[in-house]
Amino acid sequence: MTTTCLESATSGLESGTSSEPLAVLAARAACALECSLQRLVLASDQNLGHLEVQAAQDVHELLRQTIERGAQAKADAMPPTCPVCGQPLSRLSTGHPRTFESRFGSVTVQRTRGYCKRCHKWRVPADTALGLEETAGYSPAVQDMAALLVSKMPVEEARAVLAHLTGVQLPRATLDREAKRQGQRAQRLRTELDQQAATEKRQLELTLEPYQMIIQLDAWNIRERDAWGKSAALRRQGQEPERWHWVYTGTCFRLDHRGHTDGGRPVITERGFVATRQGLAELRQQLHAEALRRGLSQAAGALVIADGAVWIWRLADDRWPQARQRLDFYHAAQHLAAAGRALFGEDKDKLKAWLKPLIKQLKNESAIKVIHKLEQALAALGPGPVAVAVAREVDYFHEHQERMDYRAAQRAGEPIGSGPVEATCRQAQCRFKRPGQFWSQAGDEALLCLEMFWRNGRWQLLFPHTSFNPARN
Ligand SMILES: [Zn+2]
Numbered sequence: 508m509t510t511t512c513l514e515s516a517t518s519g520l521e522s523g524t525s526s527e528p529l530a531v532l533a534a535r536a537a538c539a540l541e542c543s544l545q546r547l548v549l550a551s552d553q554n555l556g557h558l559e560v561q562a563a564q565d566v567h568e569l570l571r572q573t574i575e576r577g578a579q580a581k582a583d584a585m586p587p588t589c590p591v592c593g594q595p596l597s598r599l600s601t602g603h604p605r606t607f608e609s610r611f612g613s614v615t616v617q618r619t620r621g622y623c624k625r626c627h628k629w630r631v632p633a634d635t636a637l638g639l640e641e642t643a644g645y646s647p648a649v650q651d652m653a654a655l656l657v658s659k660m661p662v663e664e665a666r667a668v669l670a671h672l673t674g675v676q677l678p679r680a681t682l683d684r685e686a687k688r689q690g691q692r693a694q695r696l697r698t699e700l701d702q703q704a705a706t707e708k709r710q711l712e713l714t715l716e717p718y719q720m721i722i723q724l725d726a727w728n729i730r731e732r733d734a735w736g737k738s739a740a741l742r743r744q745g746q747e748p749e750r751w752h753w754v755y756t757g758t759c760f761r762l763d764h765r766g767h768t769d770g771g772r773p774v775i776t777e778r779g780f781v782a783t784r785q786g787l788a789e790l791r792q793q794l795h796a797e798a799l800r801r802g803l804s805q806a807a808g809a810l811v812i813a814d815g816a817v818w819i820w821r822l823a824d825d826r827w828p829q830a831r832q833r834l835d836f837y838h839a840a841q842h843l844a845a846a847g848r849a850l851f852g853e854d855k856d857k858l859k860a861w862l863k864p865l866i867k868q869l870k871n872e873s874a875i876k877v878i879h880k881l882e883q884a885l886a887a888l889g890p891g892p893v894a895v896a897v898a899r900e901v902d903y904f905h906e907h908q909e910r911m912d913y914r915a916a917q918r919a920g921e922p923i924g925s926g927p928v929e930a931t932c933r934q935a936q937c938r939f940k941r942p943g944q945f946w947s948q949a950g951d952e953a954l955l956c957l958e959m960f961w962r963n964g965r966w967q968l969l970f971p972h973t974s975f976n977p978a979r980n
Pocket of ligand 1: 589590591626
């Protein structure tokens with residue numbers, strides 16, 4: 508029985524007769540599955556993994572034909588109207604084939620093409636309906652996989668992981684191009700969503716408890732090489748063909764969405780992310796839109812927490828003038844330590860004895876007391892490099908004094924550090940700053956944008972066939 512079953516299954520796969528009803532293909536696949544599971548029992552060198560792989564192969568052709576017929580049926584059902592403006596198409600012609608890679612192998616569809624007199628463009632309504640418009644030849648599920656894998660790991664690895672886990676074989680360069688194409692689509696969608704967020708009149712949700720919106724900003728740099736093909740010429744002129752560019756990063760969350768796991772680890776249950784290498788104006792717009800989506804307009808107040816970088820506080824003053832500002836406690840402590848090192852040099856014990864109580868005072872009492880101590884130390888110094896170094900830190904503390912309300916923060920249960928945004932930067936750098944990696948501006952913005960859609964739980968807006976949300980699954 509096993510032999511006949513196997514033979515009929517194999518011959519069916521080879522002939523690949525697309526005129527057969529799915530029920531016949533399914534019966535043949537079922538037969539092949541029966542054989543495979545019998546084989547598992549008999550083969551002493553196979554474990555369940557062998558059946559898992561074989562079973563997927565047994566139904567592969569059934570699935571491929573299902574996709575192909577589904578695509579054709581949907582294409583045939585499309586009315587000959589322009590998918591952009593709705594105008595009936597003229598000069599219709601049928602039978603335009605398009606072959607693309609699907610989750611289950613190569614698929615070909617015959618489509619109808621027509622001319623839209625209003626748009627002055629040739630249109631293929633089926634492409635829009637099938638989700639094939641913005642792709643170099645991949646089904647939506649493959650677009651999804653390419654976008655996700657390449658935004659998570661280097662292309663060569665992505666290619667191998669994709670082939671191993673799904674059987675989908677894409678050349679490295681094609682995979683790279685497809686991921687970036689999806690990233691550019693994500694950028695256009697992001698612009699749309701940000702404009703919506705900025706203009707939308709939010710329905711006032713009934714908020715039971717007033718909450719604070721926390722906004723954190725930081726930056727890290729990325730190595731880019733825009734002058735591809737000109738490296739040798741640039742080197743002859745004594746220029747290295749690489750440059751470092753800032754990736755501006757931000758995160759925002761409601762204070763009441765911050766909590767602790769059962770194990771006591773701090774967690775933020777809902778949080779928005781932004782990362783862009785397109786400059787401060789872009790960051791400002793994207794982060795504001797993200798904060799609005801996360802409830803900024805209904806918040807009782809907003810609080811910006813960051814390190815001492817000048818651009819951050821300028822942006823905060825300008826974009827969120829009502830928001831309170833707080834300097835990351837760890838950065839403040841580092842500046843105290845810098846003053847201490849200037850004062851005590853290599854004497855670690857003295858440094859420690861001086862620094863520890865000051866840090867405690869800064870955290871639990873007030874910045875002004877710490878500033879007085881620093882000023883006393885400065886007054887006792889003669890002119891010289893030590894005085895210059897200590898004076899620099901005195902200035903720093905004066906400049907940020909209003910942002911060092913750590914005692915009040917702790918009493919209000921607010922964060923005193925910008926750990927969440929720093930963690931976000933670190934994670935992004937793990938992907939975008941590997942040794943030997945160079946990026947181009949267009950390429951890295953596209954992939955960063957994909958990564959942010961994923962993190963923000965908006966992947967399904969790009970790929971409506973999936974309901975997967977990494978924040979909830
Ligand atoms: Zn049109």
